[in-house]
Amino acid sequence: MGWNDWAHFQCGYTESTILANARALVSTGLAAKGYTTVTTDDCWMQTGRDANGNLQADPSRFPDGMAYVGQQLHALGLKFGIYEDAGTSTCGGYAGSWGHWQQDANLFASWGVDYLKLDGCNLPSVAGQSSEQTYQGAYQQMSQALRATGRPIVFSESAPAYFQGTTDWSTVLGWVGQYGQLWREGYDIATYDANKPNSSRWSSVLTNYGYNNPIHRYESPGNWNDPDFVIAGDGGLTADESRSQLSLWAEMGAPLILSDDVTQLSAASVADLGNSDVIAVDQDSLGHPGYVVSQNGTLDVLTRPLANGDRAMAILNRSGSAVTASTTTTAAGFAGGSGCSFGVRDLWSGATSTTSGALSAAVPAHGTALLRITPSAGCGTTVPRGQLSGIAGQCLDDSGSGTADGNPVIVYGCSGNPNQQWTLPGDGTVRTLGRCLDVPGSATSAGTYVDLHGCDGSAGQQWSYDQAGNLVNPNSGDCLDVYGGGSATGTRTDIWPCGHNQFNQTWSLPQ
Incomplete structure (x- = not known):
């Protein structure tokens, strides 16, 4: 400073x-x-x-x-x-x-x-x-x-x-x-x-x-x-x-x-x-930066883990008009549970409240609400959750919000919708709508399309993330890739040999 x-x-x-x-x-x-x-x-x-x-x-x-x-x-x-x-x-x-x-x-x-x-x-x-x-x-x-x-x-x-x-x-x-x-x-x-x-x-x-x-x-x-x-x-x-x-x-x-x-x-x-x-x-001593939970063109929602187990949630209003923004403690990264409550402090107004999960903030034009969320005892479990953004600012998307095995995973304009909300539960899987990001049949052939599948612990559902921004499937050794280097809405994702800082293989994850 x-x-x-x-x-x-x-x-x-x-x-x-x-x-x-x-x-x-x-x-x-x-x-x-x-x-x-x-x-x-x-x-x-x-x-x-x-x-x-x-x-x-x-x-x-x-x-x-x-x-x-x-x-x-x-x-x-x-x-x-x-x-x-x-x-x-x-x-x-x-x-x-x-x-x-x-x-x-x-x-x-x-x-x-x-x-x-x-x-x-x-x-x-x-x-x-x-x-x-x-x-x-x-x-x-x-x-x-x-x-x-x-x-x-x-x-x-x-x-x-x-x-x-x-x-x-x-x-x-x-x-x-x-x-x-x-x-x-x-x-x-x-x-x-x-x-x-x-x-x-x-x-x-x-x-x-x-x-x-x-x-x-x-x-x-x-x-x-x-x-x-x-x-x-x-x-x-x-x-x-x-x-x-x-x-x-x-x-x-x-x-x-x-x-x-x-x-x-x-x-x-x-x-x-x-x-x-x-x-x-x-200046929080944990030193863990915040990440984007969702963006829809008007509102950006970010969450930041803090050293004492709290979360800081920022809600940016890009528009020229005041809005009332609604989100949840789940979006902030808390797993929640029966009987959980959360103390909420607005860091600009100083107002405090208590919630079981729902969050709301009046955000002026070009303003940003900054909330500090404190879980009650037994509610401190957190799970990284948010959007995966990649090439040209597009988001990883469960096409059509489908949950059937084999549903395509594509890139799409960031909407903040549930089919673009991915969780990383710590077991190597990447999940949305209760399903897993999957290489079908644990294939290892470059160019195999990635889709959504019921979580079964297979090698095709294991992913590791490196500092360069690559989401790697260890089974194949290949990277999650936007097919052909495309960035157009609807372009499918596949696995492909990891290149040198390729824009279509670089992802920002909730972590």
Whole structure:
């Protein structure tokens, strides 16, 4: 948690800007809520290095130098974050770290830096290496250099963002956790425009939520997907949209890195950003991100397991009108049982209630309800349940909601209907409507269509899930595949040899 200048100020900041926002974090109480790392983004340095090859602060922006900034932040009880780039120059054209890994890491440590954001612009081509290999080498070297300083410096990696939309994206997401603690994996959040301060940035929030939520499989304690800055409270979002971003980021376990002008935040925005119940969901010690239960184009329902056995449920209203959303504790992942009851707390209104299973929330336009659900004694059993989304955002679907043996399993637009609700009971099966995802006759021939069948414990009904997003049938060794690489509604699924990050074999599961 913390603050970064970029999304509000871009390069239009100085030493005074950074320190004024740092003091505002303290005076508003946001620092006490956890927003403690203050990061200076691109443009802080000069385009060239000094005679000894060291990075140089821009004297017009930072007349007292970067060590002074670190000292001032530490005196406020805050941590000092700084930006650099793995390439020959930063995205803004300033001196990059390429070939200066240890020198720059040592310099940062001498300045008292606690957090490094390493961007990925302008990496050179290296003979005999793919672009992905070059990026891995660069981030590995900076990680080693930071460790060698002996100073604990949190490492934020931007490498995945440079591969978004390519087949190497999953590969990069698979290795960044070896080197750092968090990583930017996609598009930047829309920046503030002082000339159009109220220009909507809501679509950008939805975009970043949209690419981040399906990849929860890469997140675990100490390793965090970062869908970019929190702009809640800044121009371009309504109050409900701001609370939505906070709710969704908390549900996904995303870093809460604020990028507003903290000195200008309203009292209401400060209260929202400092909502202790929402922050507790985001910072939950279990470190298990939420996943999508259902989407129907209007409502997204997500659930997140919490360390004490509670669940956090987020209900996003994408529409421009208020809705009353209904769901259940079963959808949240609780198995329930006779005599079970559940305490429900609305984390925005503070209202509490008790239910035996039904859940309801009034959700404003572009709003997100965030509920914390506490099971009574004996009701804590949970089962992962939700949609399986894949290529082009299509959902795995029991065609026509049929339950006869051999009913086709296809991809279809996500509807949130029961025939797209799959459970993973922990026995290797994947189930919907009481039936199992099945390779008929436990066949091993590539191209065999997958269908639905009564659960019988056969080898054709066993599935394992890997971090790359493959749902593998161990009996055949093949992957659940959308036939022919298609994404059209109604396309059947089959088993096929697992390829390298094939989009038609990559699935997001409730887990």
